[in-house]
Amino acid sequence: MTMPATTWTAATLPVDDNVNPYVFSIALNSPWFMSKGAMLAYYGDVRFEAVTAYASMQAWVAARFSSPIYVQDWVIAEGHGRLLIGDRGYDLNSYDLDAGNLTIKAGNLLAFETGLELKQSIVPGFVTLLGTGRFIASSNGPVIFVEPPFRADPEALLGWADCPSPSVHHDAAWMAASIAGALQGAFGRASGEERQYDFTGQGTVLLQSSEIAREDPAVLRLVEAQTQLLTNSQAGSLGQRLIARAQQQ
Amino acid sequence: MARLIADKRTLRVELAGERIRAASGSMVAVEGDVEFKHSGMGGGGGMRAALKRAVAGESISLMDCAGSGRVYLAKDALDVMVVDLAGDTLTAESDHILAHTDGLRLDVMFSGLRGVTSGQGLATTTVSGHGQIALVSDGPVMALEVSPGSDLVVDPDAYVGSRGALQMSLVSGVSWKSVVGEGTGEPFSLRFIGHGLVLVQSAER
Numbered sequence: 001m002t003m004p005a006t007t008w009t010a011a012t013l014p015v016d017d018n019v020n021p022y023v024f025s026i027a028l029n030s031p032w033f034m035s036k037g038a039m040l041a042y043y044g045d046v047r048f049e050a051v052t053a054y055a056s057m058q059a060w061v062a063a064r065f066s067s068p069i070y071v072q073d074w075v076i077a078e079g080h081g082r083l084l085i086g087d088r089g090y091d092l093n094s095y096d097l098d099a100g101n102l103t104i105k106a107g108n109l110l111a112f113e114t115g116l117e118l119k120q121s122i123v124p125g126f127v128t129l130l131g132t133g134r135f136i137a138s139s140n141g142p143v144i145f146v147e148p149p150f151r152a153d154p155e156a157l158l159g160w161a162d163c164p165s166p167s168v169h170h171d172a173a174w175m176a177a178s179i180a181g182a183l184q185g186a187f188g189r190a191s192g193e194e195r196q197y198d199f200t201g202q203g204t205v206l207l208q209s210s211e212i213a214r215e216d217p218a219v220l221r222l223v224e225a226q227t228q229l230l231t232n233s234q235a236g237s238l239g240q241r242l243i244a245r246a247q248q249q
Numbered sequence: 250m251a252r253l254i255a256d257k258r259t260l261r262v263e264l265a266g267e268r269i270r271a272a273s274g275s276m277v278a279v280e281g282d283v284e285f286k287h288s289g290m291g292g293g294g295g296m297r298a299a300l301k302r303a304v305a306g307e308s309i310s311l312m313d314c315a316g317s318g319r320v321y322l323a324k325d326a327l328d329v330m331v332v333d334l335a336g337d338t339l340t341a342e343s344d345h346i347l348a349h350t351d352g353l354r355l356d357v358m359f360s361g362l363r364g365v366t367s368g369q370g371l372a373t374t375t376v377s378g379h380g381q382i383a384l385v386s387d388g389p390v391m392a393l394e395v396s397p398g399s400d401l402v403v404d405p406d407a408y409v410g411s412r413g414a415l416q417m418s419l420v421s422g423v424s425w426k427s428v429v430g431e432g433t434g435e436p437f438s439l440r441f442i443g444h445g446l447v448l449v450q451s452a453e454r
Contacts, residue, residue, distance in 0.1 A: 041404065
């Protein structure tokens with residue numbers, strides 16, 4: 001039988017490197033945080049433990065993973081072996097942080113070493129990694145690096161490093177129309193392009209070349225948690241608007 | 250001799266009066282004089298296999314392509330690879346079979362409870378004989394070697410096929426169930442022991 005695929009064994013798989021553009025091989029010796037469902041295959045003695053279960057045994061986990069809304073989407077992989085991870089056939093890249101900080105779209109972060117600390121970004125749907133260590137992230141198409149000042153489409157934005165969090169920029173023409181429209185209660189017309197993230201200062205912005213976003217279960221939890229800011233009557237009217245929106249679809 | 254040639258995401262089939270079988274609906278273009286016909290019970294292996302298939306839910310719908318010319322086949326823009334068989338046996342998920350030449354025999358092999366959760370059927374398809382088979386995969390396929398002392402665990406959705414003297418078992422359990430896979434995801438994983446190659450694609454569907 002001739003097999004056109006490249007053959008790998010536990011010994012020949014790359015050490016902490018890409019197997020192909022879409023698969024990354026982690027040489028597991030110390031624990032890694034891993035996104036659920038990223039595992040494709042593994043050799044060796046590897047165990048997966050829920051972050052919640054692991055945190056009760058190891059106190060450092062709670063200090064490293066300070067993002068409650070993401071806890072249920074992550075596991076800790078520990079043991080020894082080669083772990084292959086992938087994400088919907090997206091391009092995978094590994095990044096090294098050296099006492100740095102980088103914010104990335106939560107759905108694109110696949111794994112990170114325990115030398116890094118995960119925090120929730122102020123920007124919804126994004127998480128910030130702090131410290132020293134390696135992480136693996138996916139992107140739809142190759143990653144594009146740009147320097148501020150820069151305005152990014154929220155869907156194509158993958159993350160940013162070393163620069164201040166972005167502010168939201170609205171297209172001036174759209175603003176003018178919306179201010180007029182608000183009088184008639186028609187606020188919120190969305191073409192998808194009128195809202196952009198505005199980056200200023202020193203740093204690097206990471207973009208992916210496509211705008212397809214994955215449904216991030218944590219966004220729902222995040223928005224739900226924020227509804228505590230609302231009064232009961234406000235919450236009621238929000239509920240009615242959401243029902244109307246669901247019925248429209 | 251009919252030839253299957255993989256070209257990234259399409260399969261080119263050169264026919265000179267022979268017959269091949271291809272997944273129903275996979276034809277994208279044709280040159281020359283080629284006839285297409287639904288191959289009835291499909292999947293080969295005769296009535297017995299068809300019955301097993303019906304019981305197992307390993308569904309495969311194939312069509313006959315016969316004549317002289319060139320046929321282009323594709324499925325969901327998935328990557329295509331062609332495996333040459335010389336009297337040996339390949340195990341593959343029926344979902345991943347795009348086409349095969351006439352000399353190959355397809356049969357159904359029960360593979361335990363796996364199908365209950367992965368939705369890929371209770372059985373897998375074995376392909377044996379002399380000829381070529383084209384498989385589709387989401388991203389490039391890695392052939393991962395299994396040998397004694399070097400077991401392999403694979404996500405069922407990333408599993409494409411295998412060959413060799415392999416035993417497959419389920420890795421399950423409460424911890425796995427609660428830990429790996431998203432909501433509707435996989436409570437099970439596949440553990441392979443023995444000697445052989447396991448084909449794994451780059452993405453879980």
